[in-house]
Amino acid sequence: MKNPRWISWGMLAVWSTLILTLQLVLVYRVYPGSAAKYIWMPDLTIALAVALAVRVPRSEVLPVVLVMAIVRIAFSTDPPVAILAAFLAVSLLVGGLRSGIDVAGVVPRTLLAFVCAAGMSVWGHVVLHARNRGFSSGSDFSQLLSDSMPAALMTCILVAMFGAFLAHLPGLSPLYKRPKI
Amino acid sequence: MQTVACLALGALAIWPVKPIDRAVDWVGAPSRPMLRLGAPLWGVGHVQAASSGLQEQWALERFESETLEELVRVQAVPQSLRLESGIALHAEAVGRPKGQLDSILVRVWRIGLAQVGQPVTTGDHFVGLVTKVDERRGERGSFEDVTVQLITAGKSRIGASVYVEGSEGENSTFVVGGLLAPEDFDLGRSRQVLAVHHPSSRLINQGIVQVTEAESGGRDQAWLANGFLLGHLHGAKEPDETTRMEMLGVVPEVDFESGLYQVLIHTGLEVDPGLGQGPDDRKRGTWVPIVRSRMVDAAPWREGSKLLSGYLDGVQERAALSSGVRLVGRVTRTGPFTSDVAGPGDLGFHVPVIAVWQDVGRPERTHVLGRLVSLGRDGQGRLLMDWQANLPLDGESSERAHLYTGSGDPGVPRGLLIGETHVPTGPGPHVLVVEPPPESDVLQNLSLFQFEGPSKFVRRSR
Known part of the structure; x- marks a missing residue:
């Protein structure tokens, strides 16, 4: 294979699938019942996306994030455009920060994961409210933000503790190889 | 360029444009097999057997639904x-x-x-x-x-x-x-x-x-x-x-x-x-068996599920999904190979509803509630539904009733059970706390309603 990055992207899709499945197992086994009960469930795909985006070469951030967005689209009932927009925003945020500072350390990547997970949750709420305009009663922004806190907190703890491990899952090493000039 | 794409997609998420939504659906289409990849490994897709008590419950619900059909026609x-x-x-x-x-x-x-x-x-x-x-x-x-x-x-x-x-x-x-x-x-x-x-x-x-x-x-x-x-x-x-x-x-x-x-x-x-x-006059549509995937990423802001069939398989938007005579959800989006279903606990989920009184002594067995809109669920998993009470209920105290779907939405046939609630009296709006049917996570004969969609025009008014 001339370009092992394709294999890595495929492996990344597989890992994303397994991580989403793990999240489902946790939800159905630990929190059976309504969605209101798993507000503490970390956003595992956002955790993986942030863990990878802060470490892979900057040119790889966008493809990595897009692969994960496409996998999430397969699993999610959120509109595909909303998921693509959210993951592109993660790519923009991480890419922008990396041009100025090193975000691979524990503190910056933890903060990034917190912001991205909270942002994803608020964004999901906002899109749902917007698409049900006229039917939903609406929520104010501070309420949305406070609702998203538990999951964001769990996500950032996960990235703080296992970020380095997540970034080096088996099969992803070609993503770190610099292209030959 | 990336910023522009991000902003454009964000705008399209809030103000959807149907053809673009359809085009973006194809982006996610290749990942469809992923939905099946993890299920057997983790046992998420397991099927739960129904107890004999539940079988009897289903039979009662079917009987009440059929009775409701006759009641509405008579009324x-x-x-x-x-x-x-x-x-x-x-x-x-x-x-x-x-x-x-x-x-x-x-x-x-x-x-x-x-x-x-x-x-x-x-x-x-x-x-x-x-x-x-x-x-x-x-x-x-x-x-x-x-x-x-x-x-x-x-x-x-x-x-x-x-x-x-x-x-x-x-x-x-x-x-x-x-x-x-x-x-x-x-x-x-x-x-x-x-x-x-x-x-x-x-x-x-x-x-x-x-x-x-x-x-x-x-x-x-x-x-x-x-x-x-x-x-x-x-x-x-x-x-x-x-x-x-x-x-x-x-x-x-x-x-x-x-x-x-x-x-x-x-x-x-x-x-x-x-x-x-x-x-x-009941030929509004037919029920077809359908396969649902529970492999849906969990998010606290919504529930719902995915169907392993899309518009290429004939799935229509707004069609009802049922388990026996229980309403499971409605199709909110159809992709080429998969479709998304919103459940009654999803914010903004709405259906026309008719109440069947549990007190058989009442002179009228049913009361038209009109359109109920879901506000989500409470901490105990009960549905919270907004009722405008355009036609308020007279009387002193609230009445216990089973809620069934009414007519008025092409994709939702009449007589699908939503749950049981106390219907309050007096002018609205009211928030109804609806208890879902017992063991609602156990499904029987999951089916999708295929209704008369765009059909050939023959002749205008006489």
């Missing part, structure tokens, strides 16, 4: 009025004509009887007049989509008279049509008040209002609805600002906004004296 027939001779066609509401909030679309499966100008009623109440009849040919045979202009429309007019209890004969005649502001009559915002025009006497401001049209020289065939009720006459609290005369209005006992499910079209034709059409 469309006038109870205390004598029908004019001629055929009265049973028709079920299937939606609203595009952009016409004061009209409903009803479907009849007997071709050639409905005509423009014929009156439409439900129970003892007048609803409106037929304004358009389109014959169509669908997959399940020919049918007619009949547009009924409701009496609430600004241009609607019908002759009427008022009867006051204890007095003989009519006391005042006038014309009714269009709406007035309910606040002028000290009524809640959700109530509807029909406007009274040119009353012969303004001294009478209460009583029961009935349709009174001249048989000869009158408009169309509106006289066929003579005697049907329009509502109760009320006087406004303040006189009219321009004429300084007392303003009169009629408060109907029908929810014109979302509570018209089954109606009768009075044809006046003598061809067939029989009422109704038997089972052939």
Whole structure:
């Protein structure tokens, strides 16, 4: 294979699938019942996306994030455009920060994961409210933000503790190889 | 470039554009096999066996749903009025004509009887007049989509008279049509008040209002609805600002906004004296078995599931998903190979609903609630549903009822169980706390409703 990055992207899709499945197992086994009960469930795909985006070469951030967005689209009932927009925003945020500072350390990547997970949750709420305009009663922004806190907190703890491990899952090493000039 | 794409996608997420949504769906299409990849590994897709108690529960629910169908059909027939001779066609509401909030679309499966100008009623109440009849040919045979202009429309007019209890004969005649502001009559915002025009006497401001049209020289065939009720006459609290005369209005006992499910079209034709059409007016759609994936990423802001079939397999948006006679959800988005389903616990999920009282001693077994909108679930998993109470429940205390889907949405057939609740009395809006049916996570015969979608146009109004 001339370009092992394709294999890595495929492996990344597989890992994303397994991580989403793990999240489902946790939800159905630990929190059976309504969605209101798993507000503490970390956003595992956002955790993986942030863990990878802060470490892979900057040119790889966008493809990595897009692969994960496409996998999430397969699993999610959120509109595909909303998921693509959210993951592109993660790519923009991480890419922008990396041009100025090193975000691979524990503190910056933890903060990034917190912001991205909270942002994803608020964004999901906002899109749902917007698409049900006229039917939903609406929520104010501070309420949305406070609702998203538990999951964001769990996500950032996960990235703080296992970020380095997540970034080096088996099969992803070609993503770190610099292209030959 | 990436920033522009991100902003554009964000805007499209909030203000969706259908063709672009469809195009983006193809981006996620290759990842469809992923949905099946993890399920067997983790046992998420396991099927739970139903207990014998649950089997009995399902049988009871099916019986009640079938009983409801008969009740609704019977309630469309006038109870205390004598029908004019001629055929009265049973028709079920299937939606609203595009952009016409004061009209409903009803479907009849007997071709050639409905005509423009014929009156439409439900129970003892007048609803409106037929304004358009389109014959169509669908997959399940020919049918007619009949547009009924409701009496609430600004241009609607019908002759009427008022009867006051204890007095003989009519006391005042006038014309009714269009709406007035309910606040002028000290009524809640959700109530509807029909406007009274040119009353012969303004001294009478209460009583029961009935349709009174001249048989000869009158408009169309509106006289066929003579005697049907329009509502109760009320006087406004303040006189009219321009004429300084007392303003009169009629408060109907029908929810014109979302509570018209089954109606009768009075044809006046003598061809067939029989009422109704038997089972052939239930051909609104068919149920097809469907496979649902529980492999949906968990998010606290929504529930829902995915179907492993898309529009290429014939899945239609807004179609109902059921387990036995239980409503599981509605299709909110169809991709080429998969579809998304919103459950009753999803914010903004809405269906027309009819309540079946658990107290069998009540004179009326059902009450039309109109459209309920989901506000999500409470901490115990119960559904919270917003009820505007356009037609509030009278009485002292709340009543226990089973909630079933009503008519008015093409994709949702009547008689699907949503849950059980206490329906509060008095003017709305109310938030209903609905308990889902027992063991609602155990599914039986998961099926998708395939309804008559875009069908071939044959002929316009006669």
